[in-house]
């Protein structure tokens with residue numbers, strides 16, 4: 433996971449300071465760990481800025497409630513793993529791993545997602561240009577083909593999940609992958625642009641008309657961000 437997004441890498445604060453050591457019993461070794469907490473990132477636009485395609489109410493709840501829950505869950509999972517680790521209880525640590533995956537993935541996915549969006553009056557919508565456009569044309573035939581394949585992938589997600597435009601670091605090619613729940617994109621794939629297919633992303637506005645949401649969101653996709661990610665990898 434991106435250290436800039438998560439800021440959760442444990443920092444070894446160091447062994448006991450020499451001046452404090454005499455207060456400790458015997459030769460008991462001790463280190464203290466200070467963890468950076470994951471935090472909810474600010475949105476680079478107002479909650480209502482993506483209307484009429486995504487309502488301000490959805491954006492407010494999605495960001496301030498749903499994403500915040502993933503942030504809280506990630507911090508709790510990290511604390512539980514650290515506590516288990518400090519006790520040498522690796523069995524306990526392993527049981528927390530699914531929560532770390534779920535909440536850590538949720539935090540990472542949403543942090544990427546907010547940056548994938550922009551008001552239609554600014555960078556939102558349209559098509560990519562430059563190197564990313566060339567790559568999409570090469571690997572999908574055309575932007576329209578890519579869009580159709582992405583929407584087909586989104587429609588095929590059963591339950592909750594995401595569809596991503598990814599770059600395969602090994603092959604250097606673009607592709608579309610889906611992930612269930614909050615599973616993060618990993619392995620050789622670098623996520624360039626993701627679309628949240630969870631009901632919480634659209635239901636208040638589109639109810640059961642999921643396909644309408646999958647069409648509308650193209651008006652607020654931020655291709656500038658996707659192009660920057662593409663060029664960095």
Ligand SMILES: [Fe+2]
Nearest residue numbers: 498628630633
């Ligand atoms: Fe979401």
